[in-house]
Amino acid sequence: MTDKRVNTILFDLDGTLINTNELIIASYLHTLDHYCPGRYQREDVLPFIGPPLYETFSGINAAKCDEMISMYRAFNHDMHDELVTEYETVYETLDELKKAGYKLGIVTTKLRDTVNMGLALTGIGPFFETVVTLDDVKNPKPDPEPVRLALRQLASEPSEAIMVGDNYHDVLAGKNAGTKTAGVAWTIKGAKELARHEPDYMLEKMSDLLQITGVK
CATH class of the missing domain: 1.10.150 (DNA polymerase; domain 1)
Known part of the structure; x- marks a missing residue:
């Protein structure tokens, strides 16, 4: 089970929440x-x-x-x-985390208009209190700037957050910003490759977050 101080979860979008x-x-x-x-x-x-x-x-x-x-x-x-499609257990997991009081955000290297299309298509947009896109930063992941911006917008500290993603850029961005990190085993590049960058957790499906956070 994760640190009890964790109250914030940040997600990459493509390849993590939605299958693009x-x-x-x-x-x-x-x-x-x-x-x-x-x-x-x-x-x-x-x-x-x-x-x-x-x-x-x-x-x-x-x-x-x-x-x-x-x-x-x-x-x-x-x-x-x-x-574009949605990954298994994503909607249900976001719903449970939101009901449990977690602050949820997206940190992506996509432009906002395309991000909005994906969120509208899958219906997951309302779960997120902040969405940081490429339009919002000078330095994309793996630089910590977008993760730090999301944390500021959510009034969260790095020690209170997990960054979830399918790419080593996501893991490194989280590490560089001081958050915990979680890789997703459904990454198209292969879970073994992502594991080389030593995320704190590896999710076999998105609902594993419910066990890690202790929500279920």
Whole structure:
């Protein structure tokens, strides 16, 4: 069971609360097939899931980076509702945590308009008191800035919080901000890879948080 002082849980969005993996992969392949025909296959873009788009595309073609981001986002927006789903036990877990009085927030590297689409599609938006997006910070995860901003907005201390995510950027951002951390075993990159970064907890399903927090 976790520290009794924990009263705040922060979540990554993509790959943690909602399954956007197929949308992200399709968006990357659509863009890369245009700018780099025949060069990238599905397995090649898996490492791109998690880091900010600028970091990925600038490493591929710095001169065309802004164009590539625009194409990615347009495709991602158009295909969003068709390809995005919610992970098992997410809604029920958020509902139980909220009823138990936990402060809940999202810390994501997505832009706010796309975040809002995902929250509306799955109906989980009302559970969160704060949502920190890429629009809100200068330094995205793994920098601690977005986690610290969410904690300030929730009037929480790092020692009172857990950062939950599917990517090492989430784990490191939590560690860098001084929170506890939880990885999710359903990460598309593999639980073993995420475990290498030593999160405090590894969730097999989201409802494991209820046992960790002592809610159930």
